Amino acid sequence: MTSQTPVWFITAASSGFGKYIALEALSRGHKVIASARSLSRISDLASKGADTVVLDVTSPLSEIQKVAQAANYKYGYVTHLVNAAGYILVGAVEELSPEEDQATFQTNVFGMINVIKAFLPHLRSSPGHRTISNFGSIASWGGGAGFALYAGTKWACSGISEALRAELAPFGIAVTVVEPGYFRTGFLRPDAQVQSAKTMDVYNKSAVGALRKRLEQVNNNQPGDVGKGAKVIVDVLTMTGVAEGREVPIRVVLGSDAPGVVRAKCESTLELLAGWDGITNVTDHE
Structure with a gap:
């Protein structure tokens, strides 16, 4: 790392992690x-x-x-790009319209991609330690009734981040995906989450309806403190504080509830592979 002052560009900085990462960086x-x-x-x-x-x-x-060019011109470089824009679309796949599907991918995935494309020429030419951090979710480790499109977009964010990490490593740019568990960010506020315009009674009586009710109960009761989470993220991205002496990891599994979800998915996947070994993998040419 150099002694240069880090310069952050943060999307969706009006609330949630975007806002608190901005506040934490400013405090430093x-x-x-x-x-x-x-x-x-x-x-x-x-x-x-x-x-x-x-x-x-x-x-x-x-x-x-144009925004990226102006941002880079402001201080002559950008060191940390944070893609925090995104929302949850709640509804069964059958309930969701193509327009709703497209809109959530447009914000959660394609918006992220375009921001990265716009900033990459400037990040490549910036000196010192540089990072791109994309916001995935613990939901990227397992889909569930009522949030299929959200899980799909966050799976995409994680996969794209892994590929970008390999592509940008030769330029010294570290890419990571932040995968938070439940944090009290306002993400689940009724005015922040998007409900499907169409609802079907058959799904209201199923796990989809149960999810809608559960999100109401979880809102404002999430265990994660977004301020503490933002401090860890800034430490990780600047390789300071609790992350001093460490490299920026491929993913930041954030929150007390998050590691258990990842471990359970890994264990269930290993069990799946073992259970079908000798059946689904005996498919090569003789």
Whole structure:
């Protein structure tokens, strides 16, 4: 690492992890360029010293490239790109319209990709330690009734991040995917989550309906403290504090509830492979 001051560009900085990562970075004397769909939503960050810009990640790539160019020009470089934009679409697959499907992938996946594309030329030319962090979810480790599209988008974020890590390693850019468990971020507020416009009684009486009720109960009762989580993330991305002496990992499995989910998925997958060994893998040419 060099002694240069880190410069952060953060999407969806109006709330949740985007906001708290910005606050944590500012508290350390770092430069922060915070973005949201409107400046009024991040005026509090501006009052604390952040530069604020308008960015809708669903905008055309050409528009995002203009934002990236201006951000890079501000301080001459960008060291940490944080893709925090995303939302949960709740509903059974059969209930969801193609437009709802497209919109959630547009924000959660394609928006992330376009932001990365726009910033990569600048990140490659920036000096010192650089990172790209994309927000996945513990939901990327297992789908469930009522949040199939959300799980699918977060699986995509994790897979894309793993591939990007290999692509960008030669340039010294570390890529990671942050996979939080349940944190009290406002993510599950009724005005933040998106419910399917169409509901079907057959699903309301099933696990999908149970999920809708469970999300209401979980909202504001999540175990994770987003401020503490943001501090760990900034430590990891800057290889300082609790992460001093460590490299930026491929994934940050964040929260007390998250590791158990990953371990259970790994164990069940190993059991699956063992149970079908000698049947599904005996398929090579003689």
